[in-house]
Amino acid sequence: MSVASATLTTEERPYLRLDHVSKSFGEGPNRTEVLSEIDLTVNQGEFLAIVGFSGSGKSTLINLIAGLLQANEGTIELDGQPITGPGPDRGIVFQSYALLPWLTVQGNVQLAVDAVFKKESAQERAKRAERYVEMVGLGEAAWKYPKELSGGMRQRVSVARALAMDPKILLLDEPLSALDALTRATLQSEIESIWAASKKTVVMITNDVDEAILLADRIIPLRPGPRASLGPHFDVPLARPRDRAAVNDDPEFKKIRNEITQYLIAVSRQTASTGSKRRLKKPDVKPIDLRPPSLPSAR
Amino acid sequence: MSSDSLSFSTGKARAIRTFEGLGLEIFVPAIRMATGEDPKDQFRELARSIGVPILSIAIFLVLWSSLAASVQTSIGSVPGPTEVWTEAKALVAEHYSERTKQAEFYVRMETLKEKYVAEGKTWRARKYSGKPTYFDQIWTSLQTVFAGFLIASLIAVPIGILCGLSPTMNAAFSPLIQIFKPVSPLAWLPIVMILVSALYTSENPLFEKSFISSAVTVSLCSLWPTLVNTSLGVASVDPDHLNVAKVLKLPWTTRVFKIVGPSALPLIFTGLRLSLGVGWMVLIAAEMLAQNPGLGKFVWDMFQNGSSQTLSQIMVAVFTIGIIGFALDRLMIILQRFVSFDGAASA
Numbered sequence: 001m002s003v004a005s006a007t008l009t010t011e012e013r014p015y016l017r018l019d020h021v022s023k024s025f026g027e028g029p030n031r032t033e034v035l036s037e038i039d040l041t042v043n044q045g046e047f048l049a050i051v052g053f054s055g056s057g058k059s060t061l062i063n064l065i066a067g068l069l070q071a072n073e074g075t076i077e078l079d080g081q082p083i084t085g086p087g088p089d090r091g092i093v094f095q096s097y098a099l100l101p102w103l104t105v106q107g108n109v110q111l112a113v114d115a116v117f118k119k120e121s122a123q124e125r126a127k128r129a130e131r132y133v134e135m136v137g138l139g140e141a142a143w144k145y146p147k148e149l150s151g152g153m154r155q156r157v158s159v160a161r162a163l164a165m166d167p168k169i170l171l172l173d174e175p176l177s178a179l180d181a182l183t184r185a186t187l188q189s190e191i192e193s194i195w196a197a198s199k200k201t202v203v204m205i206t207n208d209v210d211e212a213i214l215l216a217d218r219i220i221p222l223r224p225g226p227r228a229s230l231g232p233h234f235d236v237p238l239a240r241p242r243d244r245a246a247v248n249d250d251p252e253f254k255k256i257r258n259e260i261t262q263y264l265i266a267v268s269r270q271t272a273s274t275g276s277k278r279r280l281k282k283p284d285v286k287p288i289d290l291r292p293p294s295l296p297s298a299r
Numbered sequence: 300m301s302s303d304s305l306s307f308s309t310g311k312a313r314a315i316r317t318f319e320g321l322g323l324e325i326f327v328p329a330i331r332m333a334t335g336e337d338p339k340d341q342f343r344e345l346a347r348s349i350g351v352p353i354l355s356i357a358i359f360l361v362l363w364s365s366l367a368a369s370v371q372t373s374i375g376s377v378p379g380p381t382e383v384w385t386e387a388k389a390l391v392a393e394h395y396s397e398r399t400k401q402a403e404f405y406v407r408m409e410t411l412k413e414k415y416v417a418e419g420k421t422w423r424a425r426k427y428s429g430k431p432t433y434f435d436q437i438w439t440s441l442q443t444v445f446a447g448f449l450i451a452s453l454i455a456v457p458i459g460i461l462c463g464l465s466p467t468m469n470a471a472f473s474p475l476i477q478i479f480k481p482v483s484p485l486a487w488l489p490i491v492m493i494l495v496s497a498l499y500t501s502e503n504p505l506f507e508k509s510f511i512s513s514a515v516t517v518s519l520c521s522l523w524p525t526l527v528n529t530s531l532g533v534a535s536v537d538p539d540h541l542n543v544a545k546v547l548k549l550p551w552t553t554r555v556f557k558i559v560g561p562s563a564l565p566l567i568f569t570g571l572r573l574s575l576g577v578g579w580m581v582l583i584a585a586e587m588l589a590q591n592p593g594l595g596k597f598v599w600d601m602f603q604n605g606s607s608q609t610l611s612q613i614m615v616a617v618f619t620i621g622i623i624g625f626a627l628d629r630l631m632i633i634l635q636r637f638v639s640f641d642g643a644a645s646a
Contacts, residue, residue: 068542086545098539102561102640111557115547145640165547 014041015201016065016169021074023060034060036227038074040220042169047195047202049212050230051260052222053268058205059095061222062173065203066092079168088116091162092171095178097154099146105157106142109133112161132164133157135194152183159191163198170195172204176211185244188214192241209260213253214242221260223267231267234260324348378611383618386611394432401427431592437619440593443510444582444627447517448575454518455525455574456567460555462526463533463563472526480523484581487519488512488588509591516585521578528570532563561640568635575631579624594620 018040024033034057042048052058063069065076067086076083078090099108110129117125133142136156146154155175162170175191176184192215195202206212212219213236221231238252247253311334318326328344364379378386404427415422431439462469492512499511536559544558586595594616601612 066546068545086542086548088547090546092542092546094539094542096539098537098543100540100543100558100561102564112547115549115553 015044015046015079016040016042016203017077018065019075019077021064021071021076023057023064023069023071033227035064036229038230040230042201042203044201045199047204047215047217049204049206049216049219050222051206051209051212051219051264052228053224053264054207056222056224057226057228058207058222059173062092062171062203062205065169066090066171088112088165089168090171091165091167091169093155093158093162093173093175095174097146097151097158099154099157099161101146104143104145105138105149105160106130106133108146108157109161109164112164116165129164132160135163136160136190150183151179152187155179155187156190159194163194163200167200169201169203172202172206174205174207177207184211189241189244191215196240209257209264212260213238213256214244214247219256219260221264221267224271231263372610374605374609375607378614382611383614386608387615387618389608390433390612390615394434397429397432401429404429433597433615436592436594436597437623439510439591440582440586440595441623443513443586443591443593444517444575444578446510446514447582448521448571448578449518450514451518451522451574451578452525452571455522455570456529459526459529459567459570460533460559460563462530464555464559469530469534476523476526479519480527482520484516484520484584485588488516488585491515491519492589507591509589512589513582513585513591513593513595516589517578517582520581521574524573524577525567525570528566528573529563532566532570533559535566536562564639565635568631568639572628572631572635575627576624579620579627583620 018038021035021038021040022033023035024031026032038061050058050061060069064071065078065083067083067090070084083090100111103111106129109132110126113125113129113132117128120128130139130142133139136159138153138156138160141149141153146157149157155178159175172191176187179187188211195215204212204215209219216236219234219236221234223229223231234256236256238247238250311330314330315327318324318330328341328348332338332341332345360380364381367377367379370377408425412422412424458472462472492508495508495512495515499508540558540562541554544554549557582593583595583598585591586593587599588595590596590599598613598616601609601616
């Protein structure tokens with residue numbers, strides 16, 4: 001029941017739709033196709049997680065949706081509008097936080113608010129920024145600079161900034177992968193509650209299967225690149241809010257985790273046996289050795 | 300920890316930060332020692348940060364005084380530290396005596412004016428025409444270098460930002476920068492002087508021509524470090540920050556002032572610091588040739604003078620130039636710490 005490609009009910013119009021999207025870098029013989037024939041639909045209010053190994057093209061996919069990269073083929077539509085470039089209707093949380101170090105927490109959020117809500121008065125905008133800073137629990141640290149914050153706090157600022165744009169969709173690019181395990185756990189539950197409160201559509205990229213199961217309604221593994229494509233959909237029918245400790249013993253949780261892990265291992269073996277066409281050019285260096293060449297080397 | 304000692308220690312932390320912010324790190328161990336941190340460690344730190352420099356200066360002075368007397372020139376032996384120190388004091392004394400003379404002159408003029416007015420004659424005010432003192436020369440030099448530095452920065456920063464933002468602009472400016480960067484101020488000066496004489500022909504000039512020539516020469520030589528560093532700083536803005544700007548669809552001006560500018564600021568300031576240093580160095584040569592009243596002219600006049608004090612006076616000028624150059628550099632570091640987001644190194 002979990003491998004269910006046809007879970008979409010027909011009366012629901014897909015909110016985000018990727019249609020035969022391919023992306024390659026380079027030209028001629030150096031051309032590498034990173035993503036190939038990606039078809040994806042996400043419903044309004046859905047939390048979708050895309051899991052995959054590092055280097056499988058996950059970030060390329062999220063950058064395509066964000067409009068920071070242009071697809072070579074295929075179309076991407078959000079709410080019926082084709083995506084041609086970046087815009088504040090798609091709030092993105094970068095893996096590296098991408099906070100501006102010369103602005104305070106409030107300043108970073110304010111920058112986004114000022115850019116998006118130009119019509120509001122300065123006072124209204126300040127209020128709005130404040131609200132989002134409070135929402136991620138940084139009210140006390142609003143006037144601190146990013147360098148004075150821990151990694152987890154920085155990522156919260158990044159989330160607040162993305163939410164403050166009031167986007168149609170929230171894109172999370174491995175938001176928690178740079179954090180330690182404990183901070184990660186706290187932020188996971190916070191992301192879930194923020195998502196539940198804001199009713200945003202979320203696409204999250206992650207390399208952590210547990211994290212995906214804890215947060216997402218639906219999980220799609222990305223088959224490793226080059227020519228990465230999406231695997232089958234896995235529904236996560238676990239009740240919310242999902243308690244980290246309790247869910248660990250849930251047989252449903254274990255089953256889904258097993259299936260996804262099995263799938264990922266299987267596709268990675270497949271790719272390994274077919275062999276990647278991309279060959280790294282090794283540097284042509286010989287080790288400096290003081291031994292005369294006539295003697296056999298120890299190796 | 301009691302609240303009392305806590306507030307004490309934050310006060311100390313603030314004092315240390317202030318000293319560091321002002322570029323006076325060498326006093327930090329003294330503060331730490333005075334507030335009872337491990338004296339042995341702090342003493343070692345203090346010995347290194349203050350003791351070693353004092354020692355090296357002492358060695359330099361000893362070598363100088365012992366070697367100087369043995370070198371004979373056409374205008375007497377090379378002066379040692381004591382002669383130079385005497386001359387420095389003489390220059391200071393001269394300044395004050397000149398100032399008293401000036402004050403006396405104006406007092407005399409005042410009484411004369413009253414007399415004229417009482418007798419019903421027309422009074423025409425006269426300016427004191429005594430020669431500029433050593434401090435006047437320093438003041439003129441500082442004005443000139445800052446005028447030149449200001450012109451250079453106003454040209455270099457915008458062009459640098461353009462070059463950093465657009466590879467096309469960079470390609471356009473790059474050959475010009477490469478060619479003009481190594482040109483000596485002595486080559487620029489004649490051109491600048493001729494151009495200034497031709498173009499700056501106001502009846503009632505606000506500035507002396509020689510002042511303009513020196514300032515423009517300073518800017519021609521000192522704009523390159525700022526230009527190159529600004530364009531480098533702008534070109535190396537974190538791509539993630541630019542992505543943020545793209546997602547927010549920030550207009551061009553906001554992008555430049557809110558994202559690119561602040562992020563390039565540390566490197567812009569590095570450039571400005573180098574520029575001010577170059578400008579100060581170039582200024583002396585420019586003043587010598589342009590005959591702009593200033594330290595350069597002072598050195599030149601003393602050289603022409605050829606008296607027994609010439610060498611000592613020039614050496615006083617050398618130390619003045621060096622110390623002011625050092626102070627200007629410090630000033631830039633302090634400014635940089637105030638405006639940019641990363642603490643600048645005090646190298």
